[in-house]
Amino acid sequence: MSTATSPNGTQPKQSFTSAASVYVNERTSLAGFVKELGRKAFPDHWSFLLGEVALFSFVVVLITGTFLTFFFQASMAEVHYDGSYVPLKGVEMSVAMASTLDISFDVRGGLFVRQMHHWAALLFIAGIGLHMLRIFFTGAFRKPRELNWVVGFVMFILAMGEGFTGYSLPDDLLSGNGLRIIDGMIKGMPLIGTWTSFLLFGGEFPGTAIVGRLYTLHILLLPALLVALVAIHLLYVVVHKHTQYAAPGKTQLNAVGPPILPTYAAKAGGFFFIVFGVLALIASFFTINPIWNYGPYDPSPVSAGTQPDWYIGFADGALRLIPPGWEFVWLDRTWSFNILVPLIVLGGFIVMVLIYPFIEAWVTGDKREHHIADRPRNNPTRTAIGAAGVTFYAGLWAAASSDILATHFSLTMEGVIHALQATVIVGPFIAYFIAKRVCIALQKKDREIVLHGFESGRIVKLPGGEFIEVHQPLDEYDRWKLVSYDSYQPLMLRPNARGKITVGQRVRAAVSRWFFEDRIAPVTRAELEAAHALHHAPAPAGELEAAQSSQH
Amino acid sequence: MAQDDHSGAELAAADSSHAAHDSVASPGTALITTDGFENPGFPPHRPRVTDEDPKRAKRAQRTVYTLFYLSILGSVWAVAAYMLFPIEGNDVDAVRLNNMFIGLGATLALFGIGFGAVHWAKSVMVDVELADERHPVGGSPETRAAAAQVFADADRESGFSRRSVIRNSLIGALIAFPLPAVVLFRGFAPQDQNPVELLNHTMWKQGTRLALDPSGAPIKASDVTIGSAFHVIPEGLADLEHGKLEEKAKAAVLLMRLEPSELNELPERASWSYDGIVAYSKICTHVGCPVALYEQHTHHLLCPCHQSQFDVANHCEVIFGPAKRPLPQLPIAVDDEGYLVAQSDFTEPVGPSFWERN
Ligand code: HEM
Numbered sequence: 001m002s003t004a005t006s007p008n009g010t011q012p013k014q015s016f017t018s019a020a021s022v023y024v025n026e027r028t029s030l031a032g033f034v035k036e037l038g039r040k041a042f043p044d045h046w047s048f049l050l051g052e053v054a055l056f057s058f059v060v061v062l063i064t065g066t067f068l069t070f071f072f073q074a075s076m077a078e079v080h081y082d083g084s085y086v087p088l089k090g091v092e093m094s095v096a097m098a099s100t101l102d103i104s105f106d107v108r109g110g111l112f113v114r115q116m117h118h119w120a121a122l123l124f125i126a127g128i129g130l131h132m133l134r135i136f137f138t139g140a141f142r143k144p145r146e147l148n149w150v151v152g153f154v155m156f157i158l159a160m161g162e163g164f165t166g167y168s169l170p171d172d173l174l175s176g177n178g179l180r181i182i183d184g185m186i187k188g189m190p191l192i193g194t195w196t197s198f199l200l201f202g203g204e205f206p207g208t209a210i211v212g213r214l215y216t217l218h219i220l221l222l223p224a225l226l227v228a229l230v231a232i233h234l235l236y237v238v239v240h241k242h243t244q245y246a247a248p249g250k251t252q253l254n255a256v257g258p259p260i261l262p263t264y265a266a267k268a269g270g271f272f273f274i275v276f277g278v279l280a281l282i283a284s285f286f287t288i289n290p291i292w293n294y295g296p297y298d299p300s301p302v303s304a305g306t307q308p309d310w311y312i313g314f315a316d317g318a319l320r321l322i323p324p325g326w327e328f329v330w331l332d333r334t335w336s337f338n339i340l341v342p343l344i345v346l347g348g349f350i351v352m353v354l355i356y357p358f359i360e361a362w363v364t365g366d367k368r369e370h371h372i373a374d375r376p377r378n379n380p381t382r383t384a385i386g387a388a389g390v391t392f393y394a395g396l397w398a399a400a401s402s403d404i405l406a407t408h409f410s411l412t413m414e415g416v417i418h419a420l421q422a423t424v425i426v427g428p429f430i431a432y433f434i435a436k437r438v439c440i441a442l443q444k445k446d447r448e449i450v451l452h453g454f455e456s457g458r459i460v461k462l463p464g465g466e467f468i469e470v471h472q473p474l475d476e477y478d479r480w481k482l483v484s485y486d487s488y489q490p491l492m493l494r495p496n497a498r499g500k501i502t503v504g505q506r507v508r509a510a511v512s513r514w515f516f517e518d519r520i521a522p523v524t525r526a527e528l529e530a531a532h533a534l535h536h537a538p539a540p541a542g543e544l545e546a547a548q549s550s551q552h
Numbered sequence: 553m554a555q556d557d558h559s560g561a562e563l564a565a566a567d568s569s570h571a572a573h574d575s576v577a578s579p580g581t582a583l584i585t586t587d588g589f590e591n592p593g594f595p596p597h598r599p600r601v602t603d604e605d606p607k608r609a610k611r612a613q614r615t616v617y618t619l620f621y622l623s624i625l626g627s628v629w630a631v632a633a634y635m636l637f638p639i640e641g642n643d644v645d646a647v648r649l650n651n652m653f654i655g656l657g658a659t660l661a662l663f664g665i666g667f668g669a670v671h672w673a674k675s676v677m678v679d680v681e682l683a684d685e686r687h688p689v690g691g692s693p694e695t696r697a698a699a700a701q702v703f704a705d706a707d708r709e710s711g712f713s714r715r716s717v718i719r720n721s722l723i724g725a726l727i728a729f730p731l732p733a734v735v736l737f738r739g740f741a742p743q744d745q746n747p748v749e750l751l752n753h754t755m756w757k758q759g760t761r762l763a764l765d766p767s768g769a770p771i772k773a774s775d776v777t778i779g780s781a782f783h784v785i786p787e788g789l790a791d792l793e794h795g796k797l798e799e800k801a802k803a804a805v806l807l808m809r810l811e812p813s814e815l816n817e818l819p820e821r822a823s824w825s826y827d828g829i830v831a832y833s834k835i836c837t838h839v840g841c842p843v844a845l846y847e848q849h850t851h852h853l854l855c856p857c858h859q860s861q862f863d864v865a866n867h868c869e870v871i872f873g874p875a876k877r878p879l880p881q882l883p884i885a886v887d888d889e890g891y892l893v894a895q896s897d898f899t900e901p902v903g904p905s906f907w908e909r910n
C-alpha cells in the first residue's frame with residue numbers, strides 16, 4: 001500500500017492521493033468522519049431506492065434548473081416574438097414566454113435541458129410520494145423517526161410548491177390559466193381573499209409582477225428550504241440508522257447491510273447516474289409542456305382537455321366534484337363554499353397525513369424504538385387506512401381528468417362526476433375493508449405456513465388409500481421472517497390513580513379496539529410444537545413418515 | 553472470497569424483542585410473549601457465481617470497464633451532436649434532431665457510469681455485510697445528564713429563569729421585531745388602489761362598441777347570424793398602452809344569437825338583448841377560466857376548467873358544475889351605424905366570487 005510509513009518515521013515516497021488526503025485531513029479532520037461513517041452498514045432493499053429516486057431527481061432538477069436560469073428572463077414586459085419558431089413570429093407575448101421559446105428553439109440543447117428539468121420535477125414529486133407510501137405502509141415512521149416523517153412531509157408540500165411556481169414561469173396559456181384558478185380560489189377565501197390576491201399579483205390579475213415573484217420563490221426561497229430540509233432529513237437517517245426488514249440475524253439492536261464504502265457508495269452513486277440517464281432518455285424523446293402549441297397567456301381563449309401537472313390534479317379534481325350551488329350571500333358577504341370546502345377537506349386530509357405517526361403512537365402507547373420495518377400485512381388497520389387514503393387521493397386525481405374520461409369513454413359529464421363523487425366518498429371505505437381482509441387473510445396464511453409448512457407439490461398415497469400433499473416445514477430462517485413481528489392487543493380500560501376513567505382514555509380505548517380487535521398474533525413455540533405433535537400422532541408408519549423424516 | 557463480518561454467535565443471542573437498552577421504555581399495548589421464537593442468527597453466507605467461477609468474475613470485470621468506456625463514447629457523441637446538429641433558422645425538425653442526438657449521447661454517458669458502478673458493486677466488489685450496533689437515539693444517561701448540566705449552568709450564569717424581567721422583555725422584543733417586515737409586504741400591491749373598487753368595474757361603458765377578439769374590428773348586428781357565437785372585447789382594448797390583459801380578464805364577452813322564441817329572458821332584462829343577440833361575460837363565476845365552449849344545439853356554455861355549464865337560453869343559469877352564479881349579462885343595443893354597443897357596464901362584478909361581493 002502506498003500510504004505505508006516506515007517505522008523509523010522517515011517517509012518513503014508517497015503517492016499523490018495519499019499526500020493529498022494527508023493534506024486535506026490535517027486541515028479538516030476528515031479522517032474522523034471517514035472512520036465514523038465509512039464502514040457503516042447500510043441496510044439494502046429495493047423499496048429503499050424510492051427515496052433515492054426522489055433525492056437524485058432533485059439533484060437533476062437543481063443542475064438543469066441552474067442552466068435554465070442563465071437563459072430565462074422572468075419579466076412580463078410585452079415584446080413581439082422574433083425567434084425561430086415561425087408560427088409565433090410577431091405575436092405579442094411576455095419576455096418570460098419569449099425567453100422560454102428561445103431556450104427551446106434557439107439555444108442548442110436548451111430544449112433538452114428544459115425537458116429534463118420538467119421531467120425531473122415530475123419524477124421528483126412522484127419519488128417523494130412513493131417513498132412516503134413505503135414509509136407509511138412499513139411503519140418506518142415510528143419512534144424514533146416521527147420527526148423525520150414531518151420533515152419529509154414538509155418537503156412534499158414544498159416540492160408541489162416548486163412544481164407549481166415553475167409551471168407558472170413560462171407565462172404561456174396553460175400557466176396563466178393555472179394562475180387564474182389560483183387567483184379565483186384565493187378570492188373565494190373569506191375575509192382575506194380579495195386583498196391576498198391583490199397583494200400576490202401586485203394589483204389586478206394578471207398584472208405584471210407575478211412571474212418575477214414566483215421566480216424568486218422558485219429558484220431561491222423554495223430550493224434553499226428544500227436543500228436545507230434534505231440535509232436535515234439525511235442527517236436524521238445517519239442518526240437513526242436505516243430501518244431494515246425482519247430477517248434472521250437482524251434485530252432491533254443492529255443495522256445489517258453492505259458498508260457505505262465501497263459497496264453502498266458505488267451502488268447509490270451508480271443509481272444516481274441511472275436516474276439521471278433515465279431522465280435524459282425521456283427528455284430526448286418525449287416532449288413535455290410544448291408551450292409553442294399553447295401560445296402566450298391571454299385571459300380569453302382556452303382549449304378543452306388541458307391538464308395541470310399530475311401532482312396538482314388532486315386539488316383540481318376536488319374543485320370539480322363540488323355539486324352546484326355551494327355559495328351563499330350571508331351578512332352581506334359572499335361565502336364561497338364551493339372553494340372553501342375543497343380547501344378544508346384537502347387541508348384536513350393533508351393534516352391527517354402529517355399527524356398519523358403521532359396518532360398511532362398514542363393508540364399503541366408504545367414508547368420503544370422501532371428499527372425493524374413492518375410487513376404491511378402485519379398491521380392490517382394501518383395498511384387499510386393507507387389504502388383508504390390512497391383511494392381518496394386517486395378519486396380526486398381521476399376527477400381532474402373528468403372531461404377526458406367522459407369523452408374517451410363516451411359518458412356524460414354528469415355521470416362521470418357523480419361516479420367520482422361516489423368513489424371519493426364510498427371508495428375509501430371499500431378500500432379499507434378489502435385491504436384489511438386481505439391483510440388478515442395473508443397473516444392467517446403465514447400462520448398456516450409456519451405451523452404446517454408449505455405445500456411441496458409432492459403427492460403421496462397413504463396406506464389407507466387417500467392422497468395427501470406433503471407439507472414441507474420451514475427452516476428456522478424462513479420461519480423467523482414470519483413470526484417476528486409486533487402484535488398489539490386492544491387497550492383495556494383501567495381507572496387511573498384517582499380511580500377515574502378519563503374521556504381521553506375512553507377514546508383511546510375505542511380507537512385501540514378499532515385498530516387491534518381482530519389482530520392475528522404471531523405463532524409461538526408452544527403452538528408450533530402442538531402442531532407438530534398433531535402431525536405426527538395420526539401418521540401411520542410407512543410412506544408418509546418416511547417422506548417427512550427425509551425433510552428434517 | 554467473501555468475508556463475513558458478523559460474529560454469528562453473538563448476534564444469534566440477541567433476539568428482535570426490543571432489547572436491553574430499551575427495556576425501560578413502555579411497550580404500550582404490545583403483546584409481550586415469553587414463548588416467542590429465538591432469532592436464529594445469520595444464515596450461512598451464500599457465495600455469488602462470480603465468487604466461485606473465476607471466468608465469470610473476469611467477465612464481470614470486463615463488463616464494468618466496457619460500460620465505463622461506453623460512457624466516454626456517449627459524452628463524445630453528445631459533444632459531436634452539439635456541433636453536427638445545429639438549429640438552422642426556422643427549422644423545427646432541426647430542433648428535434650439536436651434534442652434527440654445530444655440527449656442520446658448524454659443518456660449513454662450517464663447509463664455507462666450508472667450501470668458500470670452498480671455492476672462493479674454487485675459482482676466484483678467483495679460481498680460483505682456488516683452489522684452495526686444501534687444505540688439508543690437519546691444517548692446514554694451520562695450524556696443526557698451532562699446536557700442537562702450544561703443548560704443548568706447556562707441558566708445559572710445568565711440568570712435566564714431568575715431575572716424574569718430581562719427575559720420577558722427580550723421575548724417581547726423578539727415578538728415585535730418582525731412586525732415591520734410584515735408591514736413591508738403592503739408594498740406588494742399599489743397603495744392608491746382598492747381591489748374591491750376595481751373588481752366592480754370593467755372597461756365597458758355606455759356606447760362602447762363590441763369588437764372581435766383579437767382583431768378589434770367592431771361587429772354589426774346584421775353580421776351575427778342565428779346560431780353563431782363571437783368572442784368579443786370592448787373596442788379600444790387592443791390600443792391600450794397599459795393594463796391590456798387586466799382589462800381583458802374582466803371585459804371578455806361571448807356574443808350569441810338565438811331564435812328570439814328560444815330565449816327565456818327575465819322581464820327586467822327584456823331590453824338587454826337585441827333581436828335574439830345576447831352578450832354574456834366570458835369569465836367563469838367559479839374561479840375565472842374563460843367559458844369558451846359553446847354548444848349550438850343546446851345553447852349551453854361549458855367551462856373547460858371544472859365543467860360548469862351555463863344555459864344561454866335561460867339567462868346563463870348554472871345547470872351543472874361547481875359554479876353558483878349565472879354569467880353576468882352585458883346589456884347591448886345597436887348604434888346609428890348598425891354596430892352593436894354596450895348600454896352600460898356590467899351591472900354586477902364579473903368573474904369569480906370574492907368576499908366583499910354582494
Ligand atoms: C434550484 C432549483 C431550481 C432552479 C434554479 C429552477 C429553474 C427554473 C427556470 C429558470 C425555469 C423557467 C424556464 C423554462 O421553463 O424553460 C424553470 C421552470 C420550471 N421549473 Fe424549475 N428550477 C428549480 C427547481 C425546480 C424544482 C424543485 C421543481 C419541481 C419540483 C421545478 C419545476 C419547474 C417546472 C415544472 C418548470 C416549467 C418548465 C417548463 O415549462 O418546461 N424547478 N425552473
Ligand code: FES
Binds near residue numbers: 839856873874875
Ligand atoms: S372556472 Fe369555470 S368551472 Fe371552474
